[in-house]
Amino acid sequence: MTSLKPDQMASNDADARALTARRYEKMRPMATSRRRVAREGLPPGPRWPASLQSIALLRFRHQFVPWAHRRYGDVFTVRVLPQGRPLVLFTRPEHAREIFAGDPEVFHAGKGNAILGPMMGEHSLLLQDSAEHKRARKLLMPAFNGHALREYAALVTDVASAEAESWLPDESFSALERMNRLTLEVILRVVFGVSDEARLTEMRPLVNKVVDVSPAILFGHGIPRLQKFGPWKAAVDNSVELDRLIYAEIRERRAAVDLAERTDVLSRLIRVGGGGLDGPDSDGLTDEELRDQLVTLLLAGHETTATALAWALYELGRSPALLARAQSAALQGDDDHLEAVLKESMRIHPVIPMVVRTLMRPATVGGHHLPAGATVGPSIIIAHARGDNHPSPAEFRPDRFEGGQPATNTWIPFGGGVRRCIGAGFSLMEGVVVLREVLSQFAVESLGADRPKVRNITSVPGKGAMIRVTRHSGTEQNAFRAGT
């Protein structure tokens, strides 16, 4: 291991390896705050051992959370590792509003995401709180504002049309797999821009492996000796390799002659230094800070959107009438309808099950006085499945999002408040472009029923959303274009 320079620049591969090792050591989940949390006054919940409840929440959340809601009511407490810490889940929109509007100095989101620490790093937007979070958010926001999104749309169209072009006229496949491939390509190009093709080729499988880790591996990162064995060792080796490539990309980009004109996220973040966010004397971001934000975007911005798209194709493939309506929309340029399809698919199949905030001081939510150290969060699964929020909630009906929107805080796939997903606009834009490209060329048919399965912190179609695609004839395309 080499000794790193004080400014944390990874000048070579050995430096990169040292930075990765240090991150794993420092960001061990469960290593922080062993303080017990007071139990008095917590809402009711199961009395099983915390280990069982943790497994139920991580592996069987789509059964366990609705069961707990039926059994204990609108607010209930789940006890999770370490030490049976209370996680209080709220299911009503007025409670979600209170949590989203909570003082960011008291309602910390970074603490609740600690399990992602070894992968994402301490500087990750997802893991920071207070002033550091505000600073990082200000740094990243310009890369996702309306202007930037319009710039990315052409890139997404190119990648989506190349993906659709590669499909055979009559082919069956997992929509999740194809959408993952597509969204990975998009996010790599948004994050790194035009880049060394050989390096991107090396990166793709490494990013996929990080996304694919199971909750057991995430928790195992808390136990250092496990890192010498089997899947834990493989996960660390994979991280080292991915970091090596990212640090190499950062090194080259810092020296790029066209840095000033580039619109990719990495170039934007490098430019933020000297005269940027921290004033004229700022040194800019270290390699480690850059790496953490880039990996966060690669991981948070790829499988999430792919999953929403896979479910959208799956749902359309089950209803010839809704499919015909969406195909007309694709050929007539009715993006509002395609966005409604995507939003309804995120409602009925939430990609992320809940949003969490850990209380730094005692606080009251929904009339419950909760102790410092408790974690609180709206359950997205329940918010989206409540009949009083969404009538006939089990029905896939994109028209809920046309000519009006569901009431505030009843549709919360992207969380809310100062932590609302920074990529929400991006993912809707990307999803609409992809649906437009796919549906203007193909009909889809779902091959059998599918149900959500837990993968890392997201929920994906358990069978991969298997579909058959059939290329439209010219006559069919004309009919859809005419809306007949």
Ligand code: HEM
């Ligand atoms: C269907 C697609 C997506 C879903 C369902 C989703 C969902 C979420 C949720 C629930 C949160 C937590 C919000 C909270 O705590 O209140 C979040 C945060 C975040 N998401 Fe997304 N996301 C998606 C796409 C993306 C994309 C495309 C990107 C980036 C390109 C992205 C980057 C992030 C980041 C950086 C955060 C942390 C924000 C912060 O803490 O300030 N996400 N996302």
